[in-house]
Amino acid sequence: MNTNDIRSGIVAAIQDVAPEVDEADLCSDRPLRDQVDLDSMDWLNVIVGFHERFGIDIPEVDYAKLTTLDTIAAYIATRLAPRGA
Amino acid sequence: MADFTMPALGADMETGKVVEWLVRPGDRVKRGEVVAVVETHKGAIDVECFLDGVIENLAPLDVDMPVGAVLATVHGAGGVETAAPAPRASAPAAPPAAAPAPAVPPVPMVGPLVATTRARVSPAARRRAAELKVDADRLSGSGVDGAVVIADVERAMAAGAPAPRATRGGFDPVLMRQAIAAAMARSKREIPHYHLAETLPMRRALDWLRDTNEARPVTERLLPAVLLIKAVALALRDFPELNGWFVDGTYRPSPTAHVGVAISMRGGGLIAPALHDVAAKNLTLLMRELADLVKRSRAGGLRSSEIADPTVTVTNLGDQGVESVFGVIYPPQVALVGFGRIAERPWVDDGRVIALPVVTASLSADHRVSDGHRGARFLARLNETLQQPEAL
Numbered sequence: 001m002n003t004n005d006i007r008s009g010i011v012a013a014i015q016d017v018a019p020e021v022d023e024a025d026l027c028s029d030r031p032l033r034d035q036v037d038l039d040s041m042d043w044l045n046v047i048v049g050f051h052e053r054f055g056i057d058i059p060e061v062d063y064a065k066l067t068t069l070d071t072i073a074a075y076i077a078t079r080l081a082p083r084g085a
Numbered sequence: 086m087a088d089f090t091m092p093a094l095g096a097d098m099e100t101g102k103v104v105e106w107l108v109r110p111g112d113r114v115k116r117g118e119v120v121a122v123v124e125t126h127k128g129a130i131d132v133e134c135f136l137d138g139v140i141e142n143l144a145p146l147d148v149d150m151p152v153g154a155v156l157a158t159v160h161g162a163g164g165v166e167t168a169a170p171a172p173r174a175s176a177p178a179a180p181p182a183a184a185p186a187p188a189v190p191p192v193p194m195v196g197p198l199v200a201t202t203r204a205r206v207s208p209a210a211r212r213r214a215a216e217l218k219v220d221a222d223r224l225s226g227s228g229v230d231g232a233v234v235i236a237d238v239e240r241a242m243a244a245g246a247p248a249p250r251a252t253r254g255g256f257d258p259v260l261m262r263q264a265i266a267a268a269m270a271r272s273k274r275e276i277p278h279y280h281l282a283e284t285l286p287m288r289r290a291l292d293w294l295r296d297t298n299e300a301r302p303v304t305e306r307l308l309p310a311v312l313l314i315k316a317v318a319l320a321l322r323d324f325p326e327l328n329g330w331f332v333d334g335t336y337r338p339s340p341t342a343h344v345g346v347a348i349s350m351r352g353g354g355l356i357a358p359a360l361h362d363v364a365a366k367n368l369t370l371l372m373r374e375l376a377d378l379v380k381r382s383r384a385g386g387l388r389s390s391e392i393a394d395p396t397v398t399v400t401n402l403g404d405q406g407v408e409s410v411f412g413v414i415y416p417p418q419v420a421l422v423g424f425g426r427i428a429e430r431p432w433v434d435d436g437r438v439i440a441l442p443v444v445t446a447s448l449s450a451d452h453r454v455s456d457g458h459r460g461a462r463f464l465a466r467l468n469e470t471l472q473q474p475e476a477l
Contacts, residue, residue: 020351037351039404040308041379051303060298060306 001080006054006073013049017042028069054080086160087136093152094125094392097267100149101125103156114140114159119388121156126260127356132389134159206233214238261354269413276331276419277452280411283464285471287427287442293474309427310401311372313444315477317399317422318342318363320466326455327420327448327463328397336419336454341365345395345415346375348382356382357398357415358391368477403427409445419451422467 011023018036026035038046047058047066056079058066066072091101105122114120119131120140134140136159144156206214206221207228213235214221224241226233272278290312298306321328325338342364345357360366360374381387397418402410403426410423425445432441446467450460470477 018351039349040310041376044303044306044308045376048303058303060295 001054003073003077006076006080007069009053010050010069010072010076013046013053016049017045026069031067032069032072033067050076056080086158087138088155089120089134089136089140089157089159091123091150091152091154091156092132092389092393094123094127094130094389095264095268097264097271098125098127098152100151101130102149103144103146104129105146106143108140108143110141110143112140114138123389126257126264127392128257128261128387129385130387130389130392207235210235210238217242258350258352258354261350261356265355268415272413272416276414276416278414278449279452279457279460280447280449281457281460281464282409282411282445282447283461283468284430284443285446285468286432287444287471290471290474291427291442305369305372307368307372308375310424311368311375312471312474312477313401313424313446314344314346314360314375314399315363315366315368315371316467316470317397318344319477320463320470321397322364323466324455324459324463326459327450329419329454330396330417331419331451331454332417339396341396343394343396345398345418346378347398347400347412348379350383356387356392357395357400358382358387359395361390361394397422399424403444409447411447412449414449414451419454421449423447423449 011021011026014032014036015021018038021036026032032038033043047063050056050072051058054076056076058079062075065075094101101123103121104124106120107122108114108118108120114134114136116135116137117133120134121132122129123132124130138159138161140157140159142155142158144150144154150156206224206226210233211221214233217238219238219242221233221238224233224237226237228234228237287309291309294307294309294312301307321342326336328342329336329338331337341362343359343361344363345359347355347357349355358378360371360378363371366374378387378391395415395418398412398415398421400410400412400421401424403424405426407425408428409425412421412423414421423446425447427442427444429440430443431438432443433439434441446464448460448464
């Protein structure tokens, strides 16, 4: 899975919860939740979406690392890496 | 034989229309079964039947009918049919679906609502509108007395007409805003509110939640909101004057807490459907039900009992970053509990200042039924309940 695949998977998981989001409007290095109206239930559903799309476990202690599109992509890449993706 | 009637889905509903029957004449129905989809200002609602028996005489689709109008008849149910109340034994009042006669809704209706927002539309224009997928009810008419006629529909089509209201899976933001306005205006007009707030330490609850979630896969983790909702329901057990309905000058406490959870719609609007009998359910089940309720509130598929049954409301605006919220009671309920953001604040503990996660809990309650003294005791009880998260 390359960087583009990861990024489009992330955006798709966000759009599952917030269908009004346009990828072009998202700024990669700004906190996602400042840009998209996501309450805690929405955010949990986005994380469940990452879990399902990428097949990775995301411990709750790691939620703090999931802030911007860039940091989320980096985190997911790390979680995928050990399995030789 | 008993009548299955148009339910009152909230204090502000005057009419609704059946947009889909999920049963056929002659089908056997069970109490609690979803039998029809009714379109209201809150979107399309799955309406449950509270009778057992064989259903007949189904009302036509897409016709506006007042609350209490007969939608179908159900017969052959031993004894249940005469039954007026108590289909949901736990509800404080008989749900309208099972009320024997009345064209009168169980709660007083507010102001002119959906009815006046509808244009008069000629049958031919309505058919043409359906063909063209134009919402005739939102056009202004050029016919007699302002009625919408075919020419209006075709002109609107040419000009880029308003699309029809979504049925299942959507809601009309304009109608929803009117419904909110009517309910809240009635609340402010009729209910003498009093407001109280208290800061509650959240360290124990959050520590317990962290430890619990650590052992759970992401799909089964709990949100703090679930703990707060459960704690409210437990604390309410000793405060019947905060949990029930005020109808026609009389207060009827509810033996169980059906907690209306305020859910914001993406793009505006608000709905507060019920989680039923919250005190009796464990947190895992409540979390699953809450997630499902949020999903169906936004995507469609709420059930009539979820709209009609709340006995108290909880609103949680902490996600939006506010410190506290002083809510407006949703009539005919008599109380609303609000939570702000859970955040670390300086806290004096045993003479030392420490950083502690806290949340501001507020109570809006109805002075016709309770006083600030009891309200304050309720908030104290809520605090005690949250300090024992393992017992939630």
